[in-house]
């Protein structure tokens with residue numbers, strides 16, 4: 158067995174997150190380790206958030222994000238809140254700046270324990286999301302599932318908040334759609350050359366949405382922070398809601414504020430479950446004694 162590093166199993170509204178401390182190392186968590194941890198009973202996760210050192214001025218840490226299938230994600234809102242909570246309890250600091258594949262993000266823990274992450278600015282251009290075909294209007298693109306004359310889902314809004322999202326607007330209860338069946342088809346649809354996170358959203362009023370998400374590289378999740386941001390921004394962009402909304406995901410509510418600065422701020426909780434040590438190359442792990 159190689160050398161072990163500390164990890165914490167956490168969750169952000171039921172989005173299962175494994176935070177791995179890679180500070181002081183120059184290697185990375187391997188896809189093999191991710192796949193091994195994903196299949197474990199207690200370590201099953203939606204994302205791994207690996208904290209690395211960085212030498213960029215004004216940036217505290219770099220975060221490397223892995224999905225269940227070992228692929229990398231540019232952004233993970235719920236996981237970033239977990240990282241903030243772990244670092245805040247370690248250091249006593251309240252605010253942090255991170256480098257991710259989606260760019261530099263800032264985040265802070267509030268007095269009440271909730272955590273806000275500045276997820277950056279939305280990208281609506283078809284080639285930056287990216288889509289495989291030119292669509293100048295990304296508020297609704299041509300894409301549907303179900304019978305041609307009576308599609309079950311159609312005309313999603315699409316955007317990137319670091320990672321690609323498609324939001325299908327629905328009229329009925331979000332639980333009445335078979336997302337488990339449509340999710341994999343849409344995630345891997347040729348229109349999305351880098352695949353996409355697929356959500357169905359129902360507008361309840363101009364400040365509230367219900368949302369379920371099929372995550373790229375993962376599957377159905379109880380929460381997806383970046384999808385909540387994407388749904389909120391697309392809803393406001395299409396005049397369905399105001400720019401400040403509550404997004405109810407299966408795990409609970411997330412508060413999203415698309416500020417006048419164009420930055421999207423997501424606020425919600427994070428929860429620690431147990432800690433242990435893990436081999437980042439193989440995924441072999443053991444729980445700390447106190448938690449075993």
Ligand SMILES: N[C@H](CCC[C@H](N)C(=O)O)C(=O)O
Pocket residue numbers: 172203204224229230231232233234235236320321354372373374375380381382383384
């Ligand atoms: N759970 C994450 C998003 C994961 C996205 C990932 N599945 C991808 O884009 O590959 C969140 O809270 O934002």
